[in-house]
Amino acid sequence: MAQPVPVGAGPATATGQGNNSSPGMQPVAPTRRGTELWMLAFAAALVTSALTLVSINQKQELTIQILWYGLAFFAVFTIAHLAVRKWAPYADPLILPCVALLHGFGLVMIYRIDLAKAEQALARAREYAPSAPKQVLWTAIALVFFLVVLFVVRNHRVLAKYGYTAGLVGLFALALPAMLPASISEANGAKVWLKLGFFNIQPGEFAKILLMVFFASFLVSKRDLFMVAGRRFLGMELPRARDLGPILVAWGVALGVLVFEKDLGTSLLIFGIVLAMLYVATERAAWVVIGLSLFIGGCLVAFSLFTHVQQRVANWLTPMDKDLFEKLGGSFQIAQGLFGLGTGGMAGTGLGAGRPDIVPEASTDFITAAIGEELGFIGLTALLMVYMILAMRGLRSAVAVRDSFGKLLGGGLSFAIIMQLFVVVGGVTALIPMTGITAPFLSYGGSSLLANYILIALLLRISDAARRPQTGSRPRPVQQAPIAEASTVMVERPS
């Protein structure tokens, strides 16, 4: 099952340090931290260029403020890099740079939208509280979370022991806003908040990760159960009816989130992740079919019962409809996002030269529209590619790691990144109905940032385990497939 990484055989040549093999001994696996540092420097250079471009296009002087943002950014990733060096030296070298690049562009974009909003506010003689300083503050807090997770979770397998605890806490966190009065849990129609006076958090963002930990641990321990074949149907082995429990529970939870918290995005996300993990654990396509059927059923129920779902679907199908455009809660936002993307075209208007602030929620849900407008098709594609690299590196670690729990969790975490991306970008570009979740690392928002940094810390931990040479004196046997798994070889009779 496990695909071991041969000692000293990275896919690319290692750079410098880590390759300090002493003569006569087996070479030590390269940590590739040098690569990470170089890539981080590259990301930092790109982000700084972006910030400079914004400043030039917005005719801003290169103020101390910009320097402050830049320094904060460098500080965060220098610390993160040092932490990885110390606590997860064999971690994948591309994960952190990808995060740095995404996060950096997010910060630049938030800052850029701040400028436009401040100008608007000034024109109307109103106050505007910029988001960028708050986001930098959240970044610092996220860094602390990142470090704590990396420091405390020295071995991801430990997490498996806390599976049920994580599940319980996760479920509680998810349900908390629904149980609290609307005054402290509702904003913009979604009842997903915990408003604590000076700062607000979305417990659902953290619940997502806790639930993934629970599901990975649960599936690993009960894996055999799900593989028991039931009846065969259309060439598929259906699971037994009593084993449908967990997926029905997940479905119920997702539906509950939709009904009581009006949060389509999280609901879709949780169900999608559960489905993917169930599939990975069981290798049975039947689960996917059952899951998708349940999903479609749930969609139909939700559509027929809830006006806000019908509204979203109408906005998605006919965003350019005149009446819908002018209606409150109508397609104004999504249409403006599309106008922005269309105006950006292939090469974009240039950073700081567009009008992304026209789109409501430009710095949160619609930040990808803002990027598509100013960096164009080219920039947005590049961005999606960075996400893809990030998720693929995560998935690669999941494939390479030796234990089932790590595989499941790593696969789930990687899938969660792309699933979020799909839901948010698909929503913005009217590929699917708009559901209102944030783009990981890009969007303004503390909870999402914190949760995603925890996610990345776990992914780094798993990738570290995947690439770390086996400890102990036990000599690594030459890899030989067990006889049961060995493939047959066609033997030709010499003629």
Next chain:
Amino acid sequence: MNTPLRRVGLAMLLMVVLLLANITYIQMVNADDYRADPRNQRVLFDEYSRERGKIISSDGKLIATVTPTNDRLRYLRQYPLGAAFAPVTGYYSVRYGSRALERSEKEILDGSDDRLFVRRLSDLITGRDPRGGNIQTTIDSRIQQTAYDAMTAANYTGSVVAIRPQTGEILAMVSTPSYDPNPLSSHDGDEQEKAYRAYADDKLKPMLNRAIQETYPPGSTFKLVVTAAALEDGVTKDAQLTAANSVQLPGTRTDLENFNGGHCGPNDQATASLETALALSCNTAFATLADQLGADKLRDQAAKFGIGQTDLQIPMGVEESSIGPLPDAASIYQTGIGQRDVRLTPLQDAMIVSAIANGGVLMRPQLVQKVLAPDLSEMSKFDADELGRAMSTSNAGVLRDMMKKSEENTRGNGKVNGLTIASKTGTAEHGTDPKNTPPHAWYVAFAPADNPQIAVAVIVESGGNRGLAATGGSVAASVGRATINAMPGIGGR
């Protein structure tokens, strides 16, 4: 577990590919549609930062111009002559869009017109910012200003339209009360909003261009159409019509009276000639004349003068004028004196006198004289366009002479020695209680009568400052004559 993990990886790849395909469609294939959508304010912002073309009067006065600013929009749209010209220029606002010429000549003014393409290209190569083309209007600033001042000095609500009969060039288009378009193009959003709210909430509707967007009962000025129909039908100006003080509307018990219940002409005569009836504006005579002619002839003649035309553009769209359905004899009686369902725009009424002045030929009214490139070279020029013949030249001459007699019977200030005016007044009842609502006062005219250079239509809503006693002659005539007198070179000056 690795096989399903790899499959999940493939699913992830597929999701991203789907996103990419969709983005390609939006940003590459469909981008132009989104970019050009009128609801896409980005285009407006982009336009705004371009140097917008000027609007100039025919005598060379700047009526819309730009001044460079230091903010992001780079140029501030300004209207040096303000409210008097607002019905012509319209406004150009970031928040509230645009109106009038600013809207209908948008492509020239913002430089996106195809005819400016080569210039745009050369601007691109030479690195100069693209600029918009300029519009020279047919408006004569002196006539426009005089007419506006005459209306506002007396605090009148209404409209004045002046046309050059031979070409259809609109010399003046006034609507009062008007609004100052300058605050609407302010770069200060609050100022825009405040001004717009004030204009929009004003119950006198200053942003309504009464000349082309509002229709009114024409009252006695419509007798010109009835007379034209009669002359074209072979009735002579000496034909005798009833001179009775009142006639009963067929099929009703309602009486239709002459103005103040008076007799038409000398009291001892039972009939009056068509000429006298027009000069004295006798209602009973025209009501019965209309009935004699019948609905079809009235309708035909009205259509020949352009009434009922739905697609007239000057280049702004003009509200449709109509004489109504004419279901029965009573309605034909009332239509004969320009009441009932007859509703004309002031521009339409000006077109009627303009056609009479032009020997019976109706010209297409136009507001744009020239389109000038950013460097002021001429790109296109106004061409006079015939809409058709409304009546024969000789009948037009007869009608003109009759209108001279009408002018002689019309009071009001502004008559100038040596300038013969041909005119007709109108006092149109309106509202739910017509007898107690101050009537609309009309005056339509052209001058000099024998060599017409200008045709005007004036309407003063609801009696102006005279209340119930208002008549076309006492209220509107002086505004009309002031407008005529402002025409350069008229009356041997």
